[in-house]
Amino acid sequence: MLSYFQRLGATSLGMFERLGRGSVFFVNILLSIPSVIVRPRLLIAQIYFVGVLSFSLIVISGLFVGMVIALQGFYTLSDFGAEGMLGVMVAASLIRELGPVVSALLFAGRAGSALTAEIGLMKATEQLSGMEMMAVDPVARIMAPRFLAGLISMPILATLFSAVGVMGGYFIGVGLLGIDEGGYWSQMQAKIDFSQDVVNGLIKSVIFGWVVTWIAVFEGHDAIPTSEGVSRATTRTVVHSAFAILLLDFILTALMFGDI
Amino acid sequence: MHISRSIEILVGFFVALGFVAMFFLSMEVSNLSSVNGDDGYDITASFENVGSLKVRAPVAMAGVNVGRVTAINFDPETFEAVVTMSIEARYNQLPSDSNASILTAGLLGEQYVGLEPGGEEEVLEEGSELELTQSALVLEQIIGQFLFSSESEEE
Amino acid sequence: MTETSPLIKIRDVHFSRGSKLIFDGVNMDIQRGKVTAIMGPSGTGKTTLLKLIGGQLRPSAGFIEVDGENVHRLRRKQLYLLRKKMGMLFQSGALLTDITVFDNVAFPLREHTNLPESMIRHLVLMKLHAVGLRGARDLMPAELSGGMARRVALARAIALDPMMIMYDEPFTGQDPISMGVLVQLIRLLNDALGLSSIVVSHDVKETCAIADYVYLVSGGKIVEHGSPAQLAESDSEWSQQFMQGMADGPVPFHYAAKEYAKDLLGLEA
Ligand SMILES: Nc1ncnc2c1ncn2[C@@H]1O[C@H](COP(=O)(O)OP(=O)(O)O)[C@@H](O)[C@H]1O
Ligand SMILES: [Mg+2]
Numbered sequence: 001m002l003s004y005f006q007r008l009g010a011t012s013l014g015m016f017e018r019l020g021r022g023s024v025f026f027v028n029i030l031l032s033i034p035s036v037i038v039r040p041r042l043l044i045a046q047i048y049f050v051g052v053l054s055f056s057l058i059v060i061s062g063l064f065v066g067m068v069i070a071l072q073g074f075y076t077l078s079d080f081g082a083e084g085m086l087g088v089m090v091a092a093s094l095i096r097e098l099g100p101v102v103s104a105l106l107f108a109g110r111a112g113s114a115l116t117a118e119i120g121l122m123k124a125t126e127q128l129s130g131m132e133m134m135a136v137d138p139v140a141r142i143m144a145p146r147f148l149a150g151l152i153s154m155p156i157l158a159t160l161f162s163a164v165g166v167m168g169g170y171f172i173g174v175g176l177l178g179i180d181e182g183g184y185w186s187q188m189q190a191k192i193d194f195s196q197d198v199v200n201g202l203i204k205s206v207i208f209g210w211v212v213t214w215i216a217v218f219e220g221h222d223a224i225p226t227s228e229g230v231s232r233a234t235t236r237t238v239v240h241s242a243f244a245i246l247l248l249d250f251i252l253t254a255l256m257f258g259d260i
Numbered sequence: 261m262h263i264s265r266s267i268e269i270l271v272g273f274f275v276a277l278g279f280v281a282m283f284f285l286s287m288e289v290s291n292l293s294s295v296n297g298d299d300g301y302d303i304t305a306s307f308e309n310v311g312s313l314k315v316r317a318p319v320a321m322a323g324v325n326v327g328r329v330t331a332i333n334f335d336p337e338t339f340e341a342v343v344t345m346s347i348e349a350r351y352n353q354l355p356s357d358s359n360a361s362i363l364t365a366g367l368l369g370e371q372y373v374g375l376e377p378g379g380e381e382e383v384l385e386e387g388s389e390l391e392l393t394q395s396a397l398v399l400e401q402i403i404g405q406f407l408f409s410s411e412s413e414e415e
Numbered sequence: 416m417t418e419t420s421p422l423i424k425i426r427d428v429h430f431s432r433g434s435k436l437i438f439d440g441v442n443m444d445i446q447r448g449k450v451t452a453i454m455g456p457s458g459t460g461k462t463t464l465l466k467l468i469g470g471q472l473r474p475s476a477g478f479i480e481v482d483g484e485n486v487h488r489l490r491r492k493q494l495y496l497l498r499k500k501m502g503m504l505f506q507s508g509a510l511l512t513d514i515t516v517f518d519n520v521a522f523p524l525r526e527h528t529n530l531p532e533s534m535i536r537h538l539v540l541m542k543l544h545a546v547g548l549r550g551a552r553d554l555m556p557a558e559l560s561g562g563m564a565r566r567v568a569l570a571r572a573i574a575l576d577p578m579m580i581m582y583d584e585p586f587t588g589q590d591p592i593s594m595g596v597l598v599q600l601i602r603l604l605n606d607a608l609g610l611s612s613i614v615v616s617h618d619v620k621e622t623c624a625i626a627d628y629v630y631l632v633s634g635g636k637i638v639e640h641g642s643p644a645q646l647a648e649s650d651s652e653w654s655q656q657f658m659q660g661m662a663d664g665p666v667p668f669h670y671a672a673k674e675y676a677k678d679l680l681g682l683e684a
Contacts, residue, residue, distance in 0.1 A: 048267045052274045091289050122512075130509030133469050134523045134571075135498040141526070156278030163281035166289055185288065190325070193316060194292035198285050 022218045025139075029147050029217070032140035042145040043152075050111045050146065050213075051153030055160070057110055058103050062094075062161035065102060066168030069093055073169075074177050083177075087184035088191040090169030091162075095192065095201045096257065099162030101249050104208035107154055108241035112216035115146055116237040119220025120230035128221075143217045150216070154209025155202055162201065200256045207248060212241045300327060300346040301386040305360040305373075310341040311396025313362055313371045319345045321358075321375040326351045329373060345373060347384070356382040359392030371396060420483070422447045422579060422611045423468060428477035430460070430467060437463055439635035440477070445579075450605050450612045452622045452643075455632035461615040462506065464632070465581045468613075469503055470494050482578065499527060502572030502580040506587065508564035510556040516543070516567050517552040523574045542570040546600060562593025566600065573604065579611040580604070586618040594618075598625055623647070 036043055073089040119142065122128050128138040166188075173179045192198070216237045223233035286292040310332060319327040327347035335342050347354070357378030364371050378392075423445035430438040437460040445451045453461055466472045468479055470486045479486045481497060489497060510519050520539045524530060530538070543549045546566040556564060565585060572580050582601060586594050602625045605612045616622040623629065623643035631639040631646070639651055 044268055044271050047271045047274070052270050055274060095285065095289070125512070126505045126507050126509040127511055129466075129471065130503070130505055130568075132471055133498055133501065133503040133505075134526070134575075135495040136523070136526045137495070152275075156275065156281075159278055159281040159285060163284045163289075166285075188289055189291055190318065192290040194286055194290040196316075198290045198292075202282075 018222070021222065022214070025143075025218050025221060026214055028139050029144050029214075032137065032144040033148060035140045036144045036148055042141075043148055046145045046149035047153055050115070050149040051156060054107060054110045054153070054157055057106055058157045058161050059164050061102065061106055062099070062164035063168040065098055065161075066090055066094060066165030067172045069098075069165070070169035070172035070177070074173065074179075083179050084183040084187055085191075086173045086177075086179055087166075087169065087188035090173070091166050091188045091192050092197065094162040094165040094169075095197050097249070097253070099165065100158045100201050100204035100208055101245060103158040103161040104154065104205065104212055104245045105242055107150075107157060107209070108212045108216070108238055108245070111150065111153070112212050112237045112241050113234050115150070115213070115216040116220040116223070116234045117230060119143070119146075119217060120223035120225070120233050123221070123223060124225040124227070124230055126225075139221075143221060147213050147217050150213025151206070151209050154212070155205040158205035158208075159202065196257075200252075203256075204249065204252050207252065208245050211244045211248060215241050215244065299349045301349065301352070301384075302330065302344055302346050303384050303386075303388045303390060304342055304344050305390035305393050306335065306338065306340040306342050307360075307362060307393050307395045308340055309395040309398060310343060311362055311371055311398055313343065313373070313396065317370065317372045319347065319373045319375065321351070321354070321377065326354075326375070343373065352383060352385070354384045355380040356384050356388060357392065358384065358390060359394065360390045361394035362396035364397070419447075421445055422482060423613075424480040425468075426477050426479075428467065428474045428479060430463065430472065430474045432463075436635055438467075438474070441632070441635070441637055443630055443637065443640075445611060445613060446628065447611050448605075448609060449627040450602065450614060450625050452614045452616060452626035452629045453632060454615075454617055454619065454622060454629060457617065459632050460635070461632060462583055465503065465583055465613070465615060468581065469498065469501060499523075499575050500578045502575075502577040504565065504568050504572050504580060504582045504585060506583045508556070508561075508568040510559075510564055510568055510571070512556050514555075515552065516548065516554050516556065516559070519556065519567060520571045520574055523571065527575060538574065539570075542574050543567075545573070545604070546570045547596070560593070562589050562597065565589075565593075565597065569600065569604070573608065573610075576608070577610070579613070581613045581615070583615050584617070585614065586616055586621050594621060601625055 069090050070086060073086050074083060077083050077085055077089065119128075122138075122142065128142070131138045131141060170184060174181045174184050219233040219237045219240075220230075223229045313329065313332060315329055315332060317329045318325045319329060327345050329343055330346045331344040333342045333344070334340075343360075354375065355378040357380040358375050359378065361374050361376070362371055363374040375390075384390075421444035423443070425441055425443040425445075428438050428441045429436075441464070443453075453464065455461055463472065467474055468481065468486065470489070473487050478488075481501070484493070484497060486494070486497070510516075511522065514522070517539055520542055521535050524535050524538060528535075540549055540552070543552055546569050548563060548566055548570065551559065551563060551567070556567070559567065569580075585597050585601065589597065598621050601612060601614060604610060614622055614626065623646075626643055629640060629643055629646055630637055639646060639649060641649065
């Protein structure tokens with residue numbers, strides 16, 4: 001029994017220690033951001049790796065998610081004779097929830113894990129140490145551009161996801177199920193509010209982008225420099241990111257939409 | 261380190277697509293295109309009961325959206341609800357004796373404010389108050405009245 | 416600071432990893448213009464010592480002075496300035512794997528100078544020529560053999576014309592030919608560029624061939640030091656064991672363990 005509490009205590013101490021190290025690391029990244037801004041080429045290269053390479057995954061997933069919501073929504077709504085609301089249903093669920101959340105989960109799997117593995121391997125092969133000895137700060141040269149690239153790419157990807165999803169819903173609803181085209185768009189416009197829905201969705205995706213990239217870059221930086229250490233760090237990135245996204249989504253949703 | 265030009269172009273394309281998608285969500289999917297910022301004028305109307313009317317509910321005349329509810333307050337002196345509505349600037353010819361009712365879209369739908377034009381020459385402008393209003397129909401009250409009247413008929 | 420004062424002064428340095436004591440009062444002087452070898456069994460902390468000198472690790476007691484400056488008292492900016500004057504060759508080479516040999520050597524130049532690209536090209540080709548790999552400039556690090564990777568790393572380490580280079584086990588895992596090439600390169604660069612070199616190694620023959628001075632490290636302390644000739648003649652057990660590669664001696668063959676018989680029988684000690 002005692003050992004159980006000891007283990008619990010040790011585990012939570014370890015958690016706080018990591019959180020503390022992660023926060024210090026985050027502050028270091030923030031302090032390095034000016035040095036990235038004066039060298040936009042580093043940032044552009046990373047937006048390519050983090051954002052552009054996630055593009056097809058996000059667009060295809062968004063399309064199918066939009067199509068599935070339209071199919072499911074149609075069968076439910078038609079029971080109430082409210083098929084006209086299909087556009088609203090598709091757009092609201094995508095813009096408020098699925099766009100930011102699903103694209104962030106995919107982003108964590110696609111880009112987050114790659115970031116952790118890349119940085120962890122650079123650490124394991126002494127590339128980071130080597131940089132330090134060449135008087136180049138790896139946080140400014142390697143971590144900060146990747147962090148900023150994630151922060152910029154995530155909202156773009158989430159927006160694309162939602163936009164493509166709305167189109168997917170349109171293909172299914174109007175094209176396949178024969179809903180009135182004007183109704184699909186006009187009901188949507190009447191019910192989806194720019195500041196309440198679109199802006200809040202965007203805020204969510206920025207926050208998710210921040211959390212996922214922070215976790216990914218930190219896990220790489222903090223990885224035990226062996227092949228096993230890097231593989232564990234990569235797994236942790238995906239698991240912790242998914243966990244953080246879902247938890248934060250709940251909190252953000254309660255704050256943003258709680259009072260309506 | 262050299263990054264190739266094609267990478268720069270792809271990144272530019274990616275960011276541009278992001279903006280296009282954002283524009284699409286703002287203009288086609290949400291109501292940004294119909295909320296013309298502040299260039300509308302505010303009018304108020306007092307209701308005995310607003311039912312479940314919400315801020316941002318549409319204000320319609322002849323079934324066409326002409327504005328939006330911007331605030332709903334309670335007046336502690338008259339015990340009435342004061343509804344503030346922003347009417348789009350282009351609808352500046354509405355008679356000042358128009359009346360406002362709180363209506364329901366469909367049987368279970370959302371509530372909105374319906375305006376019916378009056379006959380005055382004078383038009384509504386910033387700060388005007390609508391005198392003639394009709395409260396929301398509260399379903400429970402209607403059912404109650406219906407039961408009560410049918411009971412008294414039987415006796 | 417006169418030119419004859421040692422380049423690096425290490426005084427009573429203590430360092431531990433967790434509960435494991437790695438250095439227990441180390442004193443060392445690295446002379447300018449010389450090749451100084453640090454030898455010792457694997458795991459005694461030779462790499463750790465180089466990282467302490469480079470300011471990547473911090474001693475728990477004692478101090479290290481490089482060119483008259485206490486490395487661990489420097490502010491970050493000054494430390495980085497000092498590091499530009501120190502080259503370090505990691506055991507693995509530590510080349511950046513996602514860019515070519517050329518870009519690797521150009522990396523410190525591009526990071527620290529605003530030289531035009533044509534000038535960088537000149538410098539890079541010059542450094543690559545010095546290590547005999549001008550023809551390999553377009554290869555990726557993954558396409559290099561271990562010996563070539565170390566030579567590229569060496570070209571990179573001398574890119575900024577440092578005053579010293581630290582070599583971490585440059586000979587380990589090399590075939591005799593690349594070993595010979597590296598041995599020659601280290602001596603050649605040291606004399607031609609007026610560098611000071613620290614060579615960490617446990618290849619006794621090769622190291623003694625080029626070293627001017629040797630420190631033997633074991634158990635967290637310096638156990639012997641002197642010129643290679645002095646060590647070879649020394650009758651101390653340490654130098655005898657190490658220089659002649661005997662399995663047992665003051666450095667035990669066995670990692671600390673229970674008595675063998677008891678261990679086999681599964682008895683508690
Ligand atoms: N990052 C680390 N964390 C904990 N212990 C380490 C670490 N790096 C090295 N050590 C330990 O420090 C000791 C010295 O390591 P090192 O300096 O690499 O030895 P050498 O280079 O002489 O072979 C070793 O026993 C090793 O186990
Ligand atoms: Mg070592």
